[in-house]
Amino acid sequence: MFIAPFTKSDLSSLAALQPEGWGDITQAFEWYLASSFCTPMKVEAQGTIIGVGTIINHGKTAWLGHIIVASNQRGRGVGTFITSALVAELRHTSCETIMLLATTLGEPVYKKVGFVAESTYTFLKGGILPTSPSTNIERFESNRRDELLSVDFSVVGEDRSRLILPHLKEASLYLEHGKISGYYLPTIADGPIVATTKEAGCALLTTRSINQTKSVIPSENEVAINYLLERGYQVSNQGTRMRLGKSFSWQPQAVYNRIAGNVG
Known part of the structure; x- marks a missing residue:
């Protein structure tokens, strides 16, 4: 299992990762690739993309988005691996605070990396x-x-x-x-x-x-x-707003x- 930059040639692999109830993630990753302040990443194992995630960098703050793990790979540490890698990428920048919005499924994963629940959003x-x-x-x-x-x-x-x-x-x-x-x-x-x-x-x-x-x-x-x-x-x-770093x-x-x- 290794992490690498997500590229245009990877877009065709996203259909297999599309979560139920989410908007089209292919469109989201097309936007990430076209935006200079976004860094989309992928996790591969045995030639297959098993997870993705993205950094949206605003300078002193950044957000992590579209952290998705293939359904047949959940519970194997892939989500923690992706999140940790994205956080590590931001350690070399001016970013002081990393934010994300967690689903019920994702919240325990992000807590393992050090994120704390800050507030919630109501749908x-x-x-x-x-x-x-x-x-x-x-x-x-x-x-x-x-x-x-x-x-x-x-x-x-x-x-x-x-x-x-x-x-x-x-x-x-x-x-x-x-x-x-x-x-x-x-x-x-x-x-x-x-x-x-x-x-x-x-x-x-x-x-x-x-x-x-x-x-x-x-x-x-x-x-x-x-x-x-x-x-x-x-x-x-309801979703949980989570923070890592300076409030x-x-x-x-x-x-x-x-x-x-x-x-x-």
Whole structure:
């Protein structure tokens, strides 16, 4: 069993690793290969890929995503091997904190490597939200770029600029007193919403519901969760946010929907 960089020629092997209920992992790895801040890796044994995982590096922080082990190889230490190798790769960088979102199956594996549970995300689905858009919501304009990035950093505590910059043209902004108090990015993964006021967050959740029927929200954001529950949504699952390394400040109550499980 050895670990090596995942390459374009490996994409055809991913179908055998596709977990039930997950989005298309082949598309995810195509994106990883095309993104300079991502490092996809594979584990091989006897000429067969038996596991994969990826680093998404934001500088001082990084996320591990798509750590997947072939179903017939589980319980043999492959998940621990992948995770340890990805962590070791980051030891040679400026990264101070490594994050991931763990499933119930994966959480014990990550604890073996030294990750600690930090908080949880609540998964919701169904429900009906009002369809009338808020008059405070406007389309993104390029002169708002730095302001939006500043809002994002102040909430999540990470420099996600390389991740979100390609999607700003389609962003919806919630403006209060001429300043951004929330944004929604419909073209990236699950459609993230960051908002510093309840009004902004709930209005953008309504906008997002036109195209999305599922939400994943930090459990600390009781305002967002209750807003959806009161409108017919139901809790469908929960995931654990885990950390290895230095803790950093963030505002989970201002995240009204995550980007995705691989980046928070």
